[in-house]
Amino acid sequence: MADLHNPPEPEGPARREQGMRRVSTATRWTLAAAAAGSAALGLTYVNLAPGASGAPAPAPGTPTACTQRPAAPAGAVPSTTPPRGDREHEGDGEDDGERAVPAAAPAPGTAAPQTTVTCTPLTPPAQAPATTQQAPQTRTGAS
Amino acid sequence: VNRRHVHGAATSFPALGTTATLLTTDRQVLTEAERILKDELAAIDRACSRFRPDSELSRANATAGTATTVGRLFAQAIEVALRAAALTGGAVDPTVGRAVIALGYDRTFTSLRPQDATPLPTARPATGWQTIDWCPESRRLLLPPGTALDLGATAKALAADRAARRIAEATGSGVLVNLGGDLATAGHAPGGWAVGLADDHAATAPGPVVTVTSGAMATSGTGVRAWRRGGRPVHHIVDPATGRSTETFWRTVTVAADTCVDANTATTAAIVLGDDATAWLERTGLPARLVGLDGTVTRLGGWPEDQSGGPR
Secondary structure: OOOOOOOOOOOOHHHHHHHHHHHHHHHHHHHHHHHHHHHHHHHHHHHHOOOOOOOOOOOOOOOOOEEEOOOOOOOOOOOOOOOOOHHHHOOOOOOOOOOOEEOOOOOOOOOOOOOOEEEOOOOOOOOOOEEEOOOOOEEEEEO | OEOOOOOOEEEEEEEOOEEEEEEEOOHHHHHHHHHHHHHHHHHHHHHHOOOOOOOHHHHHHHOOOOOEEOOHHHHHHHHHHHHHHHHOOOOOOHHHHHHHHHOOOOOOHHHOOOEEOOOOOOOOOOOOHHHOEEEOOOOEEEOOOOOOOOOOOOHHHHHHHHHHHHHHHHHOOOEEEEEOOEEEEEOOOOOOEEEEEEEEOOOOOOOEEEEEOOOEEEEEEOOOOEEEEOOEEEEOOEEOOOOEEOOOOEEEEEEEEOOHHHHHHHHHHHHHHHHHHHHHHHHHOOOEEEEEOOOOEEEEOOOOOOOEOOOO
16 A cells, blocks of 8 residues: 555656755755854954944044943052942032042952943033123133 | 123132132022032042142042042042043043143142243153043042043033032022133023133133023133243143143133033043044034134034123
């Protein structure tokens, strides 16, 4: 009785022809996958590389929000003085008497604290200056 | 043309090596406003003065290479300075301290020798603001060894902003705080404040006058805080890229902004950027008035035409 779910394999030249088609298809898929993978890796590298960006770099001073992560200075000597707790600076609402005090040195083997400067753009006034014929109440000038 | 301006109370006194002027719309609050201003000035001096050995700035500079935890006000001053550096592409850099000192500006300007025969040392570029290790959450500061901060470009403006805000909140009055030409306003001032424009904030000669209804204004120039060192003219605005006084391209730059810190950041950057300043300022959208060495005036960002005010 014939097996309806597993038709008999072609034989001879037909079987060889089918094998060649399978190899060709597999080769094309492999090449396509390799090309796509290379492109993805390249884009990832461009975006992760220091100082590089996938987008055009803004001109210096362009007023956009920015986050800077300065590098830790070379040759810095960690302090060995015990830390001063943040609590000492909280709650009084006054800055009087606060002074620079040595901070905790990073523990051996740990990374230095990440430095972050978040900045908002330079902002124009709500209203630009207007001309007036009044006498000045005060003056702006270099000092 | 604005023909109305505020009538209120005013007082002036020496502060931070310059003159502090305080205007309020409400005459009754002047005494309290002056107390707040002096309190703010004293705090900023304790935190940011280069000329006080006990200031936080002096201590941080003296211990460069060692991590320190700083107070809140000094932390805010550092944040402001680093933001200015980031927004100006490093044209306004707080690590110019050594360069400024090398130029001879190592004491208050009034005690500076106007004709210093000592030769200028070899100029070195600023260490660079990116080398500062700063954590805003813990207020932990680590300067590279040999680095000295100078917050002169932003600390005075920060004081003006803080004082104006505090006074308006405490008194409900409209207020203008002017620290040597760096001025900040807060509260409501019907008609605005009439502000004269000059190369030198202490000038008394007639000049253009504008009305400031909100925000702040600052002016930078190379004609003041200038002296001679080794036979060469030098001034206090240092190009971080060279460590020397900036080449003089503009006589005066005045900028209006939402805050005095923003205004002073822009004016200082413009002096450093020289010929490139107009393109940079146009991108910021800030109203600006730049006076060239020949007196030619360039107006940007909606700055109005010059109109001289009446007698003071």
